[in-house]
Amino acid sequence: MSETAAVDAQVRGAAGVPLLAVDGVRKRFGGLTAVKGASFTLAAGEIVGILGPNGAGKTTLFNLLTGFIAPDAGSVKLDGHELKGLAPYRIVNRGLARTFQLTRPFLGMSVLENVLVACLAPRVRHRMASEEHARRILDQVGLREKAASPVEVLPYGDLRRLEIARALATDPRLLLLDEPFAGLGSSEIEPLANLIKRLHREENLTILIIEHKLREFMALVSRVIAMDFGEIIAVGTPAEIVRHPRVIEAYIGRTEGDGAAA
Amino acid sequence: MKVRAIDIGGAIGAVALLALAPVLGNSGYLTGVLTLCVIYAIWAASWDFMSGLTGRENFGHALFIGAGAYTAGFLATVYFANPWWSLPLSVVVAMAFAVIVGFPTLRLRGPYFALAMLSAAAIMQRLMLIFWEQTGGEEGLYGLEPLINSPLHYYWFVLAVMVVTAAVLMLLARSHWGLILRAIKGDEATCQAAGINVTFYKIASLMISAAFAGLGGALYAHYQLQVSPPLFSVITSITIIIMVYVGGMGSIWGPVLGAILLTLLTEMLRGFGEYRLWIYTLVLMLILFFLPGGLVAPLWRRLTGARS
Ligand SMILES: Nc1ncnc2c1ncn2[C@@H]1O[C@H](COP(=O)(O)OP(=O)(O)OP(=O)(O)O)[C@@H](O)[C@H]1O
Numbered sequence: 061m062s063e064t065a066a067v068d069a070q071v072r073g074a075a076g077v078p079l080l081a082v083d084g085v086r087k088r089f090g091g092l093t094a095v096k097g098a099s100f101t102l103a104a105g106e107i108v109g110i111l112g113p114n115g116a117g118k119t120t121l122f123n124l125l126t127g128f129i130a131p132d133a134g135s136v137k138l139d140g141h142e143l144k145g146l147a148p149y150r151i152v153n154r155g156l157a158r159t160f161q162l163t164r165p166f167l168g169m170s171v172l173e174n175v176l177v178a179c180l181a182p183r184v185r186h187r188m189a190s191e192e193h194a195r196r197i198l199d200q201v202g203l204r205e206k207a208a209s210p211v212e213v214l215p216y217g218d219l220r221r222l223e224i225a226r227a228l229a230t231d232p233r234l235l236l237l238d239e240p241f242a243g244l245g246s247s248e249i250e251p252l253a254n255l256i257k258r259l260h261r262e263e264n265l266t267i268l269i270i271e272h273k274l275r276e277f278m279a280l281v282s283r284v285i286a287m288d289f290g291e292i293i294a295v296g297t298p299a300e301i302v303r304h305p306r307v308i309e310a311y312i313g314r315t316e317g318d319g320a321a322a
Numbered sequence: 323m324k325v326r327a328i329d330i331g332g333a334i335g336a337v338a339l340l341a342l343a344p345v346l347g348n349s350g351y352l353t354g355v356l357t358l359c360v361i362y363a364i365w366a367a368s369w370d371f372m373s374g375l376t377g378r379e380n381f382g383h384a385l386f387i388g389a390g391a392y393t394a395g396f397l398a399t400v401y402f403a404n405p406w407w408s409l410p411l412s413v414v415v416a417m418a419f420a421v422i423v424g425f426p427t428l429r430l431r432g433p434y435f436a437l438a439m440l441s442a443a444a445i446m447q448r449l450m451l452i453f454w455e456q457t458g459g460e461e462g463l464y465g466l467e468p469l470i471n472s473p474l475h476y477y478w479f480v481l482a483v484m485v486v487t488a489a490v491l492m493l494l495a496r497s498h499w500g501l502i503l504r505a506i507k508g509d510e511a512t513c514q515a516a517g518i519n520v521t522f523y524k525i526a527s528l529m530i531s532a533a534f535a536g537l538g539g540a541l542y543a544h545y546q547l548q549v550s551p552p553l554f555s556v557i558t559s560i561t562i563i564i565m566v567y568v569g570g571m572g573s574i575w576g577p578v579l580g581a582i583l584l585t586l587l588t589e590m591l592r593g594f595g596e597y598r599l600w601i602y603t604l605v606l607m608l609i610l611f612f613l614p615g616g617l618v619a620p621l622w623r624r625l626t627g628a629r630s
């Protein structure tokens with residue numbers, strides 16, 4: 061097997077028919093090309109990481125997949141259906157949900173109300189009693205006791221869970237998590253990783269997780285897509301990625317102390 | 323916030339007091355003033371439903387008011403229609419204006435919506451003067467018939483419309499619909515991420531807001547028995563916004579009371595002649611400076627020991 065074919069097989073994942081197919085997606089901001097033609101696929105049921113140093117273009121890639129930013133070129137297909145040109149809320153209702161890197165709760169509302177808003181999305185509101193559904197989601201992410209709290213008093217770790225709860229409430233098939241561990245203490249990271257694992261296993265969710273430190277999700281993901289300067293520089297298992305010369309160069313070469321392999 | 327027995331009691335008491343005041347006062351003048359108070363209350367409540375809940379401030383509510391009032395005026399003077407046609411048709415016309423202005427501007431972020439509303443109302447005011455042959459120019463249209471001949475009975479009718487308006491808007495505001503509007507106020511991007519069609523909810527809410535404002539405009543036209551261009555004026559719009567601020571934005575009933583109190587205050591200050599505007603402005607500035615959350619709704623909550 062040629063090397064490109066091998067890489068291609070890895071990119072495509074094990075199962076064959078991709079749930080998500082990203083092809084040549086590109087975005088320029090003025091003089092800076094934040095994403096330079098990214099192509100990859102995700103198979104249903106995979107849990108994959110996106111790794112890259114600050115400014116690599118990871119969040120921009122998420123914004124392109126979810127319709128928050130329109131790509132200059134390329135296509136994004138969910139289950140074979142083109143997403144490009146759809147408003148973000150429509151993409152959510154197709155089954156692709158995301159969290160924000162900087163938590164963005166609805167201020168002035170309770171935790172339950174925050175999740176309830178997402179339970180009113182057309183994709184779910186006709187299938188389930190909204191409030192019951194919202195409480196079930198809060199149970200799932202471990203925020204049941206906080207249902208009535210105003211979001212303003214929520215500790216940071218719970219805000220991160222609320223961010224996931226809101227995305228889950230839309231009943232996604234593919235969940236994009238933008239640095240879910242960012243800013244968490246070491247005691248909070250493991251329970252959250254377990255939550256994500258549980259969602260992947262029990263809810264049959266396909267998950268794409270952004271991290272800029274590989275350590276956080278070594279054990280979580282089966283594949284890693286490494287980015288640098290807006291480009292996908294490597295794809296492979298976590299073990300392969302830590303040894304990949306371009307990944308080492310991207311990290312060790314520039315951001316000492318924030319090393320991927322650390 | 324939960325509805326408590328004391329809130330319902332307070333509402334019934336306030337409505338009863340409003341209904342009986344002209345009888346107890348035995349004054350035709352008071353009936354007239356209260357009719358005006360209650361019409362302003364409809365306008366303030368309808369402003370609050372869209373702008374108070376979503377945070378997208380509408381600086382041209384007078385557009386819908388004028389549209390409703392002139393609909394009543396044209397029906398009376400051109401088509402010689404039964405005056406009761408004014409009510410449903412003013413609602414339809416005002417909602418059409420909401421779509422025309424809201425559809426292109428509410429999709430965008432930034433000040434486009436506020437500016438578009440402000441200018442649309444100003445343009446309509448100018449158009450009423452330019453097409454004076456049809457609109458009667460400065461003088462406007464007059465010779466409208468009253469809907470109900472007895473001023474007291476008409477007042478009670480308008481009061482009933484106001485109570486229904488406030489009740490409908492408050493029920494909507496407390497429903498899932500209201501939750502979505504508050505979420506839009508919080509963060510539109512998060513709403514999108516929650517799968518909510520933000521543009522749809524904003525436009526639909528503006529249409530509901532316009533419907534009640536237009537209805538109030540028609541009621542006003544059949545109270546004054548004439549309509550004229552200042553109905554579209556920015557002063558009308560700003561007066562309503564001030565009433566909402568004084569009442570306490572986002573509660574619907576706060577702005578209702580704010581509108582009634584400020585309309586009464588305006589009348590009471592008539593005796594002060596030229597000092598009236600100064601006193602009025604001073605009172606407003608004091609309220610807005612010291613009570614940025616408004617006067618009426620927060621005061622009631624504190625007096626009755628509500629938690630939030
Ligand atoms: N809306 C925007 N307008 C202009 N430039 C932008 C915009 N969004 C991102 N950028 C730039 O694009 C580049 C990639 O940013 P992006 O947020 O995607 O990086 P990232 O990989 O998520 O980084 P981090 O790990 O810091 O979150 C950065 O240089 C950033 O400054």
Ligand SMILES: [Mg+2]
Binds near residue numbers: 119161
């Ligand atoms: Mg980022």
